[in-house]
Amino acid sequence: MNLTLIRYFMAVAETGSFTRGAERANVTQPTLSAGIKRLEESLGASLFERGRAAQLTPAGARFLPRARLLLQEWTAARRELRQQGKSTRQRLRLGYVSGLPQARLAALLGSFAAAHPDTALETLEAPAATLNRRLDLGRIDAAILPLSDDADDMALSLFRQRYLLAVPTQHPLAHRSTARIVDLQDQPFVIRPQAEIMPAAERLFAALNVRPRIVGRAESDQGLLALVGAGIGIAILPHWLADGSVATLALPELRDSHRIGLVWRKSGEAASQPFRDFAAGHGWDGAARHPVIGH
Incomplete structure (x- = not known):
């Protein structure tokens, strides 16, 4: 069964006109009329009374609900198979x-x-x-x-994830392997406010009454690393970020990880x-x- 021909039939049946049916099906009227004729030959029955208005014959009236059901079933089957194809991923x-x-x-x-x-x-x-x-x-x-x-x-x-103190390579602390929190008093600091280490670091600084000077903020740890490398300030960074562009020291008092x-x-x-x-x-x-x- 050719679904295109059934669509032609439905277009004429629903508009009551071969002219309007051709417009709905987006084909020329001769193409639509030829398609309807092929469908009638396939079914062995005349579907329309040819006249000023395209009236359904008794056979056409009986075929109409079946044609509508065929198109609905085809649409549902295609949708279901397409969704199944997508769900495989x-x-x-x-x-x-x-x-x-x-x-x-x-x-x-x-x-x-x-x-x-x-x-x-x-x-x-x-x-x-x-x-x-x-x-x-x-x-x-x-x-x-x-x-x-x-x-x-x-x-x-x-x-x-552990944390280290990162300082510029020319910083007075750069030659040391470890630093104490008191060594950071009044030191210029760059921070990432949303960093997971910040609450623990702030609690430790407050407990020891040490106040570093915040001179810069960055949105990423890579941004902090760049600021330290440029000599803007020092920072607490994840251990994996050290790349040789800065000196890194352990902060034994900052045990948080x-x-x-x-x-x-x-x-x-x-x-x-x-x-x-x-x-x-x-x-x-x-x-x-x-x-x-x-x-």
Whole structure:
């Protein structure tokens, strides 16, 4: 059965005119008339009374609801099959916090995408609070962010992020391997206000009555590194960021570090499972076979 011919029939039946039917079907009237004739020959019955108005014959009237049903069934079948075709590609909406090693994170995501071509990966970089809120609302399936001490079984620990003091290479502290918080009194400081280490650092500075001078703020740790390298100030940075452009010192009094891990929502377990297995299967250190996060 030719569905185009059935559409021609429906166009004429619903408009009551071969002329208006041709306009609706977006074909010329001779094309439509020839198509109706072919349909009638196929069915072995005349469907229209040829006259000033295209009136349905008794056979045409009986065929009309069946023709309408055929088109409806075809539309429903096509929609269902198209949706099934789309659903074969799993979507993973993954968030991650600022302050992760970007090149290594990108390498991890790239290798995952290459290994799972049937997964449509969507990523979002945002503060931890935003990611947790989106997880709660079901707007992302999983996120890489600092884990709380009471992280439940819906979390996978990946690595521990430590922090160092970064100073310009010509700074008086640059020749030392460690520094004390009191050494930072009145020192020019550059900060990332949203950095996960900031609350612990502020509490420690306040407890020791040390007040560094804030001379710059940046949106990223890479921005802080650039400011330190330019001699603008000193900063507390993740251990993995040191690249030789600045001198780094340990801050033994700042014992705070963060477990970085993958968390997911229960309703997103199926979507996140392949990535969880992939991330857990990597060595999260500098000797990893694949370039991934952490040292």
